Structures are given as C-alpha cells and as structure tokens.
Amino acid sequence: MNTIDFILDLIYPPSCLACGELQTIGTQVPLCPACQTKWEELRRAYCPVCGDYETVCACKPPLLADLIRNVECVHLVPYEQTTVAGSLLLIAKDERLFRLTGFFADELTSALAARGIMQGQERTVITYLPRAVSRKADTGVDQAESLARALGKRLELPVVKAFARRGAPPQKELTADERLRSARRTYRLRKGFSLPEGSTVLLVDDILTTGATMLTGAELLRSAGAGSIVCVCVGRSVESSKKQKK
Ligand SMILES: [Zn+2]
Ligand SMILES: [Zn+2]
Numbered sequence: 001m002n003t004i005d006f007i008l009d010l011i012y013p014p015s016c017l018a019c020g021e022l023q024t025i026g027t028q029v030p031l032c033p034a035c036q037t038k039w040e041e042l043r044r045a046y047c048p049v050c051g052d053y054e055t056v057c058a059c060k061p062p063l064l065a066d067l068i069r070n071v072e073c074v075h076l077v078p079y080e081q082t083t084v085a086g087s088l089l090l091i092a093k094d095e096r097l098f099r100l101t102g103f104f105a106d107e108l109t110s111a112l113a114a115r116g117i118m119q120g121q122e123r124t125v126i127t128y129l130p131r132a133v134s135r136k137a138d139t140g141v142d143q144a145e146s147l148a149r150a151l152g153k154r155l156e157l158p159v160v161k162a163f164a165r166r167g168a169p170p171q172k173e174l175t176a177d178e179r180l181r182s183a184r185r186t187y188r189l190r191k192g193f194s195l196p197e198g199s200t201v202l203l204v205d206d207i208l209t210t211g212a213t214m215l216t217g218a219e220l221l222r223s224a225g226a227g228s229i230v231c232v233c234v235g236r237s238v239e240s241s242k243k244q245k246k
Helices: 003-011 033-043 062-067 084-094 098-114 133-139 143-155 176-186 212-223 238-243
Strands: 071-079 124-128 163-165 187-189 199-208 226-237
Touching (some): 033 071, 084 226, 098 226, 143 199, 199 212, 212 226
Parallel strands (some): 071 226, 199 226
C-alpha cells in the first residue's frame, strides 16, 4: 500500500462493503471477517442441480445448454439479493470500487485456473456485454467492463470491445424467451470485428440469470470466429439454477 492510500484510509477508514463495519486500516479485502466467512460459505454451497460445489459446478441455464455448442460457464457464488454476494453485486452496479472489482477478479482468476484457463494463454481474449450508454452515464459504471479489465490484468490477456448495443428496456419482468428476443435486438458485433479462427473468448458479466444475454453474446462471437467460449460471471441466479435440467 502506498503512502497516499494509507493517508486516505486514515481520513476515510475502509468499511465492510456488505455490512458497513469499520475495517483495519490498509485492508485490501472488501469484507469484514464475519462477512468473509459468509462469502466462503456461499462458495462452498452445493449446486441444487448437479450436487457439486457451486464453484466447480459446470451446469448451464437451459438456453446456453440447448442452443449453442462449445460454451462453458464459470461462476463464483449463487446469487440472491439477500446474501453477502447479493449486497456486493448490487453495490458493484452503482459504484466504481477497485477494492471490490479486484476481489471478484482475484476469485475468478483462481476459479478459471481450476478449469485450466491460465495467465497469458495463447489465442485467448476477454470481452464483455456493455451496459446501456444511458445507464453508464447515470452511474459512471459499467460493472461488466470493469470486471473484464481487472480480469485481463490478472490473466495478462487482452480485453477487446466486441459488441455495440442499442438502448433496451429493463429485462427484469421478462420471461427467458422474451429476454432472448430483446437481447438479440439489443446487441450486435462492432463494425469489422473478427477473431482469429478458433480463438477462446472469456465473455464476462456480473450476474447470470436466464442466459439470454450470454447466449446472444456467444452467438455473435461464434459468428466472428470464436472457437470455445467461456461465460464468466460472479453470481448465478438461484432461481435459474433451480429451473435448469440435468
Ligand atoms: Zn461485514
Ligand atoms: Zn451444477
């Protein structure tokens, strides 16, 4: 930690991003010890579908399992608004917090290493599905982009801008099919974007719900030349994992 950060910590002591409890000066982790324990419990939760630990589970939402080949999913924790993971993911939507993005990226780096995705791997790039310009203007944050960039640094992989988007209505109230139609209308490849044949692409987002957005991104990447695609997210919605098939 450098002197400026140390002085800033003295003026604004760091607090736990989940419960607000004040933390030790100089801490780099976003959670107090109690919330850290809760986070680790979520990491060790069992997937309701395959019965494996959430962190090693490779289950996909039905859309991603049925409609496209050669797509893997990696996630860290089940996502529910009421848990520590829920609080962190909600904060990440509205505030740019390097401590938090760095924490997610560190955890994802180990989760990816466990799946054989390593630093500086050849013909591998990272990309993300951008937020609507209006939302980014309101909050100053594109959490998927921040996460992709933090992950790029750790994995020493290039982050590419693959997608352009139109504004789209919020997806919350839509069914999976409606979300898919809406996502397909929203995203397209940037003009002239292509990938070397057979590239591996890590497609980063914060939360995986029905998989409609990820599927749309994966289809576009495939048409640009991507070989294997890995959907990388922090939280996987608990509802979607209950509904998915074996
Ligand atoms: Zn806490
Ligand atoms: Zn599973």
